[in-house]
Amino acid sequence: MTRQAVRDSVTGYLFLGPNILLLGLFLFLPLGWAILLSLQQTNGFGAGEFVGLANYSRLLGDPVFWRSTGNTALFTALVVPISLALGLGLAVLMNSVIPARGLFRTVIVLPMVISGVATALIGVLIFDQNVGIANKLLRALGVGTVPWQSEGVAAFASVVLVTVWWRVGLTMLVYLAGLQNVPPELYEAARIDGAGLWAQFRHVTVPMVGPATFFLLVINVIYSFQVFDVVYVLTGGGPGYSTSVLVTYAYENGFMIRDQGYAAAIGVVLLALTLAFTAILWRTSRTRDLVG
Amino acid sequence: MSLDSWVVSPAASAARRRRRATALRLIAAVLSSVVLLFPLYWMVVVALSPRQELLSPRLQLWPRELTLANFDRVFTSFPILTWFGNSVAIAVVVTALTVAVNLLAGYAFAQLRFRGSNLIFLLMLSTLVLPIQVIMVSQFQLVTRLGIYGTYWAVILPSAATAFGIFLARQFIIGIPREIIDAARVDGAGPLRVFLQIVLPLCRPLMAVLTLLTFLSTWNDFAWPLIALKENALFTLPIGLLYLQGQFGSDYGATMAFALLSVSPMVVLFLFFQRWFVQGFARSGIQ
Numbered sequence: 001m002t003r004q005a006v007r008d009s010v011t012g013y014l015f016l017g018p019n020i021l022l023l024g025l026f027l028f029l030p031l032g033w034a035i036l037l038s039l040q041q042t043n044g045f046g047a048g049e050f051v052g053l054a055n056y057s058r059l060l061g062d063p064v065f066w067r068s069t070g071n072t073a074l075f076t077a078l079v080v081p082i083s084l085a086l087g088l089g090l091a092v093l094m095n096s097v098i099p100a101r102g103l104f105r106t107v108i109v110l111p112m113v114i115s116g117v118a119t120a121l122i123g124v125l126i127f128d129q130n131v132g133i134a135n136k137l138l139r140a141l142g143v144g145t146v147p148w149q150s151e152g153v154a155a156f157a158s159v160v161l162v163t164v165w166w167r168v169g170l171t172m173l174v175y176l177a178g179l180q181n182v183p184p185e186l187y188e189a190a191r192i193d194g195a196g197l198w199a200q201f202r203h204v205t206v207p208m209v210g211p212a213t214f215f216l217l218v219i220n221v222i223y224s225f226q227v228f229d230v231v232y233v234l235t236g237g238g239p240g241y242s243t244s245v246l247v248t249y250a251y252e253n254g255f256m257i258r259d260q261g262y263a264a265a266i267g268v269v270l271l272a273l274t275l276a277f278t279a280i281l282w283r284t285s286r287t288r289d290l291v292g
Numbered sequence: 293m294s295l296d297s298w299v300v301s302p303a304a305s306a307a308r309r310r311r312r313a314t315a316l317r318l319i320a321a322v323l324s325s326v327v328l329l330f331p332l333y334w335m336v337v338v339a340l341s342p343r344q345e346l347l348s349p350r351l352q353l354w355p356r357e358l359t360l361a362n363f364d365r366v367f368t369s370f371p372i373l374t375w376f377g378n379s380v381a382i383a384v385v386v387t388a389l390t391v392a393v394n395l396l397a398g399y400a401f402a403q404l405r406f407r408g409s410n411l412i413f414l415l416m417l418s419t420l421v422l423p424i425q426v427i428m429v430s431q432f433q434l435v436t437r438l439g440i441y442g443t444y445w446a447v448i449l450p451s452a453a454t455a456f457g458i459f460l461a462r463q464f465i466i467g468i469p470r471e472i473i474d475a476a477r478v479d480g481a482g483p484l485r486v487f488l489q490i491v492l493p494l495c496r497p498l499m500a501v502l503t504l505l506t507f508l509s510t511w512n513d514f515a516w517p518l519i520a521l522k523e524n525a526l527f528t529l530p531i532g533l534l535y536l537q538g539q540f541g542s543d544y545g546a547t548m549a550f551a552l553l554s555v556s557p558m559v560v561l562f563l564f565f566q567r568w569f570v571q572g573f574a575r576s577g578i579q
Contacts, residue, residue, distance in 0.1 A: 005407075011483045012406030018393040019458065020412070026431065026453035027419050033430035044433060090324060098317045106566060107325040110332070112573065113558040115512035117530040118551040121537060122331045125338060125544050133334060136351040165331060173574040218421075226423040229514045233534060247425040247515075254429045255519060267426040278421050 034271075037264035044260045055265035065266065067241050068249040071156070075245060076224035078160050079167075083220055084213065086164065087171025092205065094172065095179045105176075109169040116166070116229030123162040123234045152242025155235050159243050163230050167223070171216055178212030179205070218281060225274055246270050339363075339548040346544055362545035363553075366536070369546075372553065374525060375532040379554075382447055382517075382528060383510040389452040390506045391499060398461020399487050403473060413462075416455045425515065432519050446520035447528070451510055456576055457502050464498040465491060501572040504565055508558055529554040 013020075038055055042048025059065045094105050111119070126134050127148035135145040148154045182205065190200045228247040231237060237244035237252070244252075246266055254263030338346060339362055341355045366372060400406075401413055435446040468491060476486050492499075514530045521527060527535060533547075533554055540546050562569055 008404060009406040009408075012400050012404045012409060015396045015400035015404065015483070015487075016412065019397040019416070019455075022393060022449070022453040023416060023419060023455060026434070026450040027422065027427070030427035030430040030434055031422065033434065034427045037430055037433070044429070044436070093317060093320055093324070096317055097314060098321055099314075101321075104321045104325055105570075106563070107329055109566075109570065109573070110559070110562065111328060113508060113512075113562045113569070114332070114555050115514065115530050115533075115558075117512075117514050117533050118335075118555050121533065121547055121551050122335050124537075125548060126331060126334060128542070128544075131346050131542075131544075133351075133353075136349070140351045165328065168328075170573055173570060177574045222421060222423070226425045228425060232515075233537075247423075250425065251428070251515075254432070260429045260433070264429045267423075267429060270423055271426040274421055274423055274426075 034264045034267050037261055038268045040261040040264075041259075042261050043258040044254075048261060051261070055262050058262065059265055059269065064241050064244065064249060068237075068244045068246050068266075069269075071241075071243060072225060072227070072245045074156070075160065075163075075227060076221055079163050079224050080217065080220045082160070082164050083168055083171045084216055086168050087216070088175050088205075088209070090168065090172040091175035091179055092201070094176055108172050111166050112169045114166070117233050119162060119166045120230045120233035123158060123230070127158045127234075149235075150239055152239060155239060155243050159231055159234055162234060163227070166230065167220075171220070174212050174216050175209055178209040182208040214281075214285060218278075221277060222274060225270060225277070335548045335551055338544050339552045341545065343543065343545045362549035365543075365546050366550045366553075369539075370532065370536055370550075371525065372532070372550070375527050375529050376553075378444075378526055379511055379528040382444060382451075383507050385444075385448050386451045386510040387503055387506045389448070390454060390457055391502045393452070394457030394461050394502060395492070395495065395499070396487070397458045398465050399491055401458070401462045402465035403468075403470075403486075403491075404483065416458055419455045420459075428515065428519055431516075435520060441520065442522045442526070444526065447513075447517050450516060450520070451513065457506065460502060460572075460576060461495075461498060464495065468494055497568075500565070500568045501575075504561070504568050505572040505576065508561070508569070511558055 037048065039050055039052060040048030041051045041054070090108055094101060094108070098104070114122075126132050129135060129145070129147055129149045132148065134148065139145055146154050148158050186204050186208070187200055190204050195203065226247055227245055228251065231243055231245055231248050232251065235243040237248045241249075247270070250263045250266040250270070253259045253266065337355050340358045340360070342357060342359050342361065345352065345356065397416075401409060431450055432441070435441045435450070440446045440449070472490060472494075473486055476490050481489070511528075512530060513528075514534075517528050517531050518534070521531060524535070533550055536550055537547050
């Protein structure tokens with residue numbers, strides 16, 4: 001290396017230093033540590049005892065773990081498509097000519113700045129089985145009440161509804177940015193070809209916001225895998241374990257039961273699922289690039 | 293009836309169709325907004341209504357009488373101002389630290405050439421898909437061993453270890469024309485002076501976005517402070533809010549009064565700086 005190159009390297013690392021230190025100490029070190037912990041039996045105080053793969057074999061036979069994994073998958077399978085569909089619909093609406101458009105956009109984005117805890121507590125208030133406004137409204141409409149707190153399916157629905165309310169603004173914004181890059185001539189051309197509104201949406205809008213959809217798929221799936229705040233505060237994983245997800249179950253094991261090795265193993269499973277998903281997306285996105 | 297009202301010119305009918313389409317879109321927008329605003333409206337109504345109001349089985353969609361009793365109850369039972377101060381202090385320090393180190397790194401990746409920069413950039417990129425929840429147990433053990441468990445620093449340092457700002461910073465700083473930087477170099481300015489005197493002043497929009505997003509996410513952060521803090525007196529607002537709900541149970545008036553207090557600063561901030569927030573959300577995909 002020339003002296004200039006050495007000097008450049010030193011400068012580069014000086015600028016990166018604080019970041020490398022923070023990320024190394026508080027992300028990469030705990031990551032390795034988590035994998036080691038998952039092979040131990042420990043309550044978090046003092047040194048743990050190495051037990052090999054015992055935590056993992058316990059997971060295999062743990063029905064609550066499987067329930068939590070299934071719930072995480074179901075949560076993802078519901079929240080992601082619903083958010084994407086509603087977000088795209090709202091974005092198309094907000095990209096069109098309507099009076100007071102800025103005001104409507106503000107309203108759609110506003111829930112995003114509410115904390116997860118406050119969001120979930122508003123959810124508790126609305127979906128309270130006895131005094132909640134949701135059941136009062138349903139009763140007034142003559143539909144009958146829904147057991148939001150005592151029935152697993154209804155409780156799951158409340159978690160999904162609250163999450164979609166909280167996050168739909170993000171999806172709308174990303175799609176809106178995508179829509180603003182679609183050249184108007186494309187719609188013009190489609191109209192001349194006799195395409196109706198639905199055909200224009202199907203054959204111009206949807207393909208043109210493909211990159212936005214891809215980006216949103218990644219961030220929403222990763223968010224859904226790791227969901228914690230809303231579930232923990234709104235239902236606590238209950239009733240029973242009917243809304244328990246991987247992270248609430250890991251939290252319960254790590255910080256309430258204090259079986260931290262077992263909690264770390266659940267974390268490692270979550271990491272493996274995230275990596276697998278990222279790898280699959282990576283491959284499909286590459287083939288997609290080749291195709292079109 | 294005159295013939296005119298029967299025979300409509302094509303232009304007039306197209307105009308009418310357009311008006312009708314606009315009206316339909318307006319209705320859809322109003323309906324969506326009502327649904328999206330309702331939970332926040334309801335938080336405000338319950339916070340300002342007498343306690344017994346909610347317990348009646350009747351459907352009552354607006355407050356019949358307003359009261360501040362819920363706020364009184366919250367303020368006399370909990371150290372709200374202390375929690376407020378904790379949230380402000382932690383969010384300010386995390387934001388200052390994060391924005392500073394992210395700008396430095398973004399500049400290094402965008403404008404400096406050195407060995408290993410691509411590898412490190414990829415490593416940092418990979419942390420974006422790393423769920424923080426994977427490492428919450430080991431991070432807890434780490435801050436315990438470092439002797440900072442239960443202090444502000446246990447919240448601040450791990451919160452500042454995020455990479456997402458680096459990418460926004462790199463993208464932005466790459467866009468600064470090299471000629472400007474080269475000209476400064478020729479004038480004898482070192483990399484630090486170039487950074488401080490040339491790059492930083494051009495980075496104001498980036499700094500605004502980064503500052504607002506980091507402040508918001510730290511203010512609202514829940515899982516990590518819940519783990520890292522133990523003493524009531526050091527709680528941030530979200531942790532205090534959950535604690536209050538645990539103590540007050542189904543006293544929704546008090547819970548909503550406190551929820552309203554805890555979210556109001558961010559709502560105000562958002563309404564003032566909406567443009568920057570929106571840019572940041574749309575680019576980073578992070579809430």
